[in-house]
Amino acid sequence: MLHTPVHHHFDLFLEHQHGRFTLFLPVFLAVGMLAYFDLTFEPSLAWSCAALAATVAAVPALWRWAIPRAAALCAASATTGFTLACLATAIVPPFPDLPRHAVTLSGRLAAVEALPEGQRITLAAASLDDAPPLARSVRIRLRTTDAAPLSPGDLVQVRAMLRPPAPPDYPGGRDTQREAFFDGLAAYGFALGPAQRLSPAARGWWQALRTRVAARLMAGLPGPRGAIAATLLTGIGTAIPPRERAAFQDSGLAHLLAVAGLHIGIVMGLVFATTRFGLAAWEHAALYWPTRQIAALAALASGALYLALTGAHVPIMRSFAMACLLTLGVLTGRRAVSLRGLALAAVALLVLSPASVVGVSFQMSFSAVLALIAGYELARPALARLPDGWWRRPLLHGAGLVLTSLLAGTASMPFAAYHFGRATLYYVPANMLAVPLTAAWVMPWGLASLALMPLGLERIALVPMGWGISMLQAVAHTVAAWHGAVVGVAQMPAWGLALVAAGLAWAGLWRGWLRLAGVAPLLAGLACPLLVHPPDVLVTPQASVIALRVGGHTLVEASATATPFEVQAPGRVWGGTTEPLGGTGPATCTAAACRASIRGRPVVLAQRPDAATCAAALVVSASWLHLPCGATVLDRSTVADGSAEAWVDPDAVRVLTDATARGRRPWVVRARPALPMALTE
Numbered sequence: 001m002l003h004t005p006v007h008h009h010f011d012l013f014l015e016h017q018h019g020r021f022t023l024f025l026p027v028f029l030a031v032g033m034l035a036y037f038d039l040t041f042e043p044s045l046a047w048s049c050a051a052l053a054a055t056v057a058a059v060p061a062l063w064r065w066a067i068p069r070a071a072a073l074c075a076a077s078a079t080t081g082f083t084l085a086c087l088a089t090a091i092v093p094p095f096p097d098l099p100r101h102a103v104t105l106s107g108r109l110a111a112v113e114a115l116p117e118g119q120r121i122t123l124a125a126a127s128l129d130d131a132p133p134l135a136r137s138v139r140i141r142l143r144t145t146d147a148a149p150l151s152p153g154d155l156v157q158v159r160a161m162l163r164p165p166a167p168p169d170y171p172g173g174r175d176t177q178r179e180a181f182f183d184g185l186a187a188y189g190f191a192l193g194p195a196q197r198l199s200p201a202a203r204g205w206w207q208a209l210r211t212r213v214a215a216r217l218m219a220g221l222p223g224p225r226g227a228i229a230a231t232l233l234t235g236i237g238t239a240i241p242p243r244e245r246a247a248f249q250d251s252g253l254a255h256l257l258a259v260a261g262l263h264i265g266i267v268m269g270l271v272f273a274t275t276r277f278g279l280a281a282w283e284h285a286a287l288y289w290p291t292r293q294i295a296a297l298a299a300l301a302s303g304a305l306y307l308a309l310t311g312a313h314v315p316i317m318r319s320f321a322m323a324c325l326l327t328l329g330v331l332t333g334r335r336a337v338s339l340r341g342l343a344l345a346a347v348a349l350l351v352l353s354p355a356s357v358v359g360v361s362f363q364m365s366f367s368a369v370l371a372l373i374a375g376y377e378l379a380r381p382a383l384a385r386l387p388d389g390w391w392r393r394p395l396l397h398g399a400g401l402v403l404t405s406l407l408a409g410t411a412s413m414p415f416a417a418y419h420f421g422r423a424t425l426y427y428v429p430a431n432m433l434a435v436p437l438t439a440a441w442v443m444p445w446g447l448a449s450l451a452l453m454p455l456g457l458e459r460i461a462l463v464p465m466g467w468g469i470s471m472l473q474a475v476a477h478t479v480a481a482w483h484g485a486v487v488g489v490a491q492m493p494a495w496g497l498a499l500v501a502a503g504l505a506w507a508g509l510w511r512g513w514l515r516l517a518g519v520a521p522l523l524a525g526l527a528c529p530l531l532v533h534p535p536d537v538l539v540t541p542q543a544s545v546i547a548l549r550v551g552g553h554t555l556v557e558a559s560a561t562a563t564p565f566e567v568q569a570p571g572r573v574w575g576g577t578t579e580p581l582g583g584t585g586p587a588t589c590t591a592a593a594c595r596a597s598i599r600g601r602p603v604v605l606a607q608r609p610d611a612a613t614c615a616a617a618l619v620v621s622a623s624w625l626h627l628p629c630g631a632t633v634l635d636r637s638t639v640a641d642g643s644a645e646a647w648v649d650p651d652a653v654r655v656l657t658d659a660t661a662r663g664r665r666p667w668v669v670r671a672r673p674a675l676p677m678a679l680t681e
Helices: 005-016 020-037 045-061 066-090 176-183 205-220 224-234 242-250 261-280 283-288 291-309 314-332 338-352 354-358 360-384 392-420 427-455 459-480 494-509 512-531 569-574 611-615 658-662
Strands: 103-114 119-128 137-141 155-163 185-191 196-199 422-424 486-488 537-539 545-550 553-558 593-598 601-606 618-620 632-634 644-648 653-657
Touching: 020 066, 020 338, 020 354, 020 494, 045 066, 066 338, 066 354, 103 137, 103 205, 119 155, 137 155, 176 185, 176 354, 205 224, 205 291, 205 427, 205 459, 224 242, 224 427, 224 459, 242 459, 261 283, 261 291, 261 314, 261 427, 291 314, 314 338, 314 360, 338 354, 338 360, 354 360, 360 392, 360 494, 392 422, 392 427, 392 494, 427 459, 494 512, 537 569, 537 618, 545 569, 545 593, 545 601, 553 569, 601 611, 618 644, 632 644, 632 653, 653 658
Parallel strands: 137 185, 601 618, 618 632
Antiparallel strands: 103 119, 103 155, 119 137, 155 185, 155 196, 422 486, 537 545, 537 644, 545 553, 593 601, 644 653
8 A cells, every 4th residue: 555645744754853753752651651640540450451462563553654653653652651650550569557556666777867867767678566577668767866876787676656658738749658659668757765776787788888978978077068968979868957958949959969960970071081081191001992982981880880879869860871872872983862862761760660750850850851952952053153262162161051051940940840839040040150160179079088988088088079068058048048039839730741741842852843833832831820720728638737828818827747848838839928827818817717708708717616607618627527507618537638629619619639639549548537536535
């Protein structure tokens, strides 16, 4: 059968794009995984495999026709991603039932992490009292007075209270239960007594090495500087004080504290340059040895070591995968194709960890790299036309700093806004100062300290490294203090983020004027918070935070047990600043209740319901209410399993609970039925 004119033109189109269509197959692989995680029920693995077999079989059957072939390849990629995600969930052990009383935990230490105050341990295959070991790990925060010298691999015992991973702070928010499910965590908790070491380390030597290196770095540089040095060189960043972390976040420098492509690029670049320079200085090696290939292998080995030392997180794994492809190109004498390398790295990570596709780290990392590759591809002709002269090199360097900061920061900003509800505005000047300082001073001295550590001389390099870290802190705090450095962003619906990702992928992967078609979905996704009706009421799990949106004011009442992350939840939903409920805002409060009007309908936040409460359209309470009337109620029982949101419309009140938003999935932990305090006394 001959090609139709449509199919012929499509073949010419693909030929003009030089294989760019294949770069979309990882995108559809991710689409299938996202479709799986967006479900509110657990699909059948057998049906998923059947759908995969059908779509894969359709590819050779439709291969002769261009458009059907492309559709079949996309469908096969999507069903592959869906099935891989379904399989990844099926092989993960379920969450165990946890006791409500204090238990004695015993097990091998998988990790020991320093905190700003005290330390946190992770027990692998922990036993609760005399029960068989769990198939998952348990993370315990030790008492601040507990200074027991613990090391990964030790067999320890500690008495603690446990709790399951917390549900999202609002429907559609960050799902820490899903993260814990795929990370192999069973519970979190806090110690009631000191941790006792029953026997020394029998295994886990590499994790113990990481811990010792981090401890020596923090001993050589006391205070926040040592915690930042430990983060850059070992990936253990739990000891950074909240104030320092907030300054890096507000200035747009948070990526410096999340070991990623920048860091491994600096490490491998330094090793490559040093090795090649050393071989070039040796006449015999320079004349007879393949110095470029040897330097590339040395850089790759150093990258693998740095990857292992920093914990092999998603961003650095993506960067190392691309570095492997680049090294392979150097060894074979071929130029590596950056977009193809990015696509292969994405496929490798998604196959190994399908759950990473819904994580902020994966999304921000790949969006930033895609924007950098596509942006430099467009800017390269303009940069090549810069006039010759002594100013050309510094001008190229400055343009590269601006372009890199602008592309990476702008591409990752929508994903940061979606997950964190905030956007930083001065990331370009902050990165122009901080990134060169990190690359030219901080990281080289940090690597020197690692090299000197076996000799006990690491402080020789740590002192100048500390000077550089102090300058990084100064940049972060200065930029974070600028007016309007951080802007609160209203909650973006998931479909809006999907439009942003689709537009970015389209604009980044195609070539030529076809890129412009990606601008429309990109802008639509960014504008979607203006097109949706945000909720009027938010209640976090266990009613620890209750927030109302009244007349442009966000009124918040937080209990003493609310965590800082829960207190920030209203800001992530509505953006902007919050006000305490009962202040001078548009709500009238008495000792019994607070009353407000939303779209002309009364809303009551009741402490002790009275007869007037039944006249409200919506009644919200942090306790258990039993109202003998038809008012819609959001009380402690409504949010026992998770958060809830409510919309007060002129003719009805709509309520969305976390149980409805997430449905029944293996990672969703439902609370046991709880009785009001009055019924348990």
